[in-house]
């Protein structure tokens with residue numbers, strides 16, 4: 462706790478890296494690779510009914526500890542029976558309607574507690590308890606009031622999963638999914654060196670909420686490595702960490718070549734032999750015009766921002782020219798509208814074209830193959846160091862655990878003759894005497 466309070470969590474890993482730097486075992490401008498894995502929070506996974514029941518129970522338990530007289534003065538006796546035991550699925554009512562009634566009973570009780578907390582002369586300190594804030598936020602997410610009745614929100618009206626609290630016992634833990642894996646907790650991103658004939662050392666660790674996208678961590682990793690004077694020349698990552706903007710800005714701001722597969726062109730034109738996909742259009746950036754494969758010039762060039770916040774340029778050809786075009790079936794499936802294409806800004810567009818071409822070559826594939834080694838490091842962390850499950854509650858302590866674990870993994874990688882005894886069941890590190 463003192464390490465967290467003093468903002469000193471990083472110190473142990475950084476000291477070890479400094480010692481390795483002095484000995485030439487780790488250096489800037491080499492190759493590094495990054496990947497993430499899911500971390501299970503140190504809590505029981507709860508379903509929606511359990512979340513609301515346990516959130517109210519946790520608030521009542523906290524208030525019973527800090528203000529027992531205040532609570533006893535007004536709390537209905539039936540609540541002792543209703544919230545005296547853990548809210549467990551096997552004790553919950555069966556059937557959709559019965560469960561809805563039960564949820565709304567809890568919702569009404571919670572609303573009554575919040576009203577009592579926000580009424581005079583209740584001490585303000587009670588409503589400032591973190592567990593009360595969790596109750597307040599969870600009730601905003603889960604319920605609404607209609608004609609004086611507390612109603613459970615329909616699933617479609619809930620906030621995104623990443624914004625909801627999934628347990629009052631670890632409000633930082635979030636629901637996440639990656640491909641077919643779903644979990645409640647966190648995500649850890651490990652970055653390590655991967656130069657040939659060098660020991661591979663973890664240079665940076667980021668722990669995030671489970672729902673946060675990998676692509677959002679690429680720049681923070683570069684910022685952190687720059688601060689440690691450990692920026693690589695090549696940073697090898699999977700597709701989740703790459704986009705056109707990052708390819709450009711990594712090189713421009715950090716001198717880092719970001720190596721990872723970019724999304725292929727998935728338009729029907731790109732998948733149809735002979736059809737006119739975007740690569741067959743000539744873009745004239747100076748004159749802000751595009752020439753199509755039939756030699757026609759575009760009529761409109763409109764900068765915009767797409768649904769994901771990316772700057773794009775919407776290009777539109779002439780309706781009359783496209784209508785008369787004999788190659789129209791190869792170009793557009795629109796019934797009457799002309800061909801439209803969407804471009805990224807010049808630097809990003811050109812970078813995407815270059816990478817799409819490069820990633821078809823054997824040389825690029827050989828470089829990219831080095832990324833796979835990070836899976837072994839993550840596996841070692843999970844099997845030998847208990848990385849998969851958080852030992853603590855909360856993002857700050859989970860982050861500290863990951864920093865200490867990474868330091869220990871570096872120590873094992875760096876220490877000549879040091880061997881780890883793998884004990885997956887207990888996640889213990891055993892060093893030979």
Ligand code: SF4
Pocket residue numbers: 737753754755756757778782783784786787788789792793799800
């Ligand atoms: S449909 Fe329009 S944009 Fe496409 S090739 Fe024909 S003239 Fe060019």
